[in-house]
Amino acid sequence: MQAPEPTSTNLWQKEHQLLCDAVREAGELALHMCKSGVDSWDKTDGTPVSEADLAVDRLLAARLRDVTPDFGWLSEETTREDATQMKPNVWVVDPIDGTSAYVGGSNHWCVGACLLSQGRPVAAAAFAPAQNRFYEARLGAGARLNGNVMHVTDKSGLDGSRFVAHKSAISQSKWKSPVPHINCAMTTSLILRHCVVATGEYDGAIAFGKKHDWDLAPGDLIVHEAGGRTLDLDGKRFVYNRNSTRQNGLMAGSKALLDEISERLHTVAA
Incomplete structure (x- = not known):
């Protein structure tokens, strides 16, 4: 749709x-x-x-x-x-x-x-x-x-970037070598993870595992309208209100950062 x-x-x-x-x-x-x-x-x-x-x-x-x-x-x-x-x-x-x-x-x-x-x-x-x-x-x-x-940052590379993500996001099992050097901080709310990317306080966000529509959809638009993107871990734009409300993880940030994540992430990382 x-x-x-x-x-x-x-x-x-x-x-x-x-x-x-x-x-x-x-x-x-x-x-x-x-x-x-x-x-x-x-x-x-x-x-x-x-x-x-x-x-x-x-x-x-x-x-x-x-x-x-x-x-x-x-x-x-x-x-x-x-x-x-x-x-x-x-x-x-x-x-x-x-x-x-x-x-x-x-x-x-x-x-x-x-x-x-x-x-x-x-x-x-x-x-x-x-x-x-x-x-x-x-x-x-x-x-x-x-x-x-609000506007997302113009950070164009993963190394040295600031991400709101769990520390496990930078484990070797999730990335092709070398693992990117990402500085991680965390907040419980998935929606707020989107929001602090939209403000530019963080360059991006990434979350593994299945997430629900209500975890993602509000922040999706907020990041989009702040000049960024929110995609699933396959690099696809979210479509909500389908048969299942479960989605394949999350990555949010500038187009350049998300392109690099898609390139360097293992396809089985989710």
Whole structure:
């Protein structure tokens, strides 16, 4: 599926504003609940979830679904309806991305959401209220942090670059020799990994293993509108809301960096 190209600076403007308002409100709710203390538990797949995840999911559904009843809904904390995959426009939501950080008292979490059209994001927002950082983007209109325009770095080579990635990302098993010299730092939230690439604080991001649509889609557009790219580990552009929500890893950054990753990465690295 191909996303529609922007024909006007006003394209998706109304939906983008609706999204930003909802994500900001949801982030404020999550921060308030965090300060008050929340219960958490492990889901059947072993990943954590908290009372706040569910409360934020309900709030976003009320603010977004009720206003756009014809749109689909794809959330980490909601069972996907069969009809969602057939919808041309779909809200994708990660109520709290980085739940383990959230319940552990760290500020490395956010509320993230985006709108898909024909499988690609056209409006996105991510709010990290504990950091006072609000990221947003709209197709063809750029990406911003707290109202200021963002742009990825112009770093053209992997060696000496700064990546937000787990240290295991530079293990020999994942790269053809020689292993690139990458300086790694880490944050729990996958969406925030995209965002700090979009700001230029890091040159790129890479993550191995299967990731879900809600982990990737909001940050995908934010990086794209900041002048970068987000691809899977096969070097392919993501298409969301397919039969499976699982995707093959992630790499984000400038075109030059992603081209070099594709060239130097083992094809079995995922």
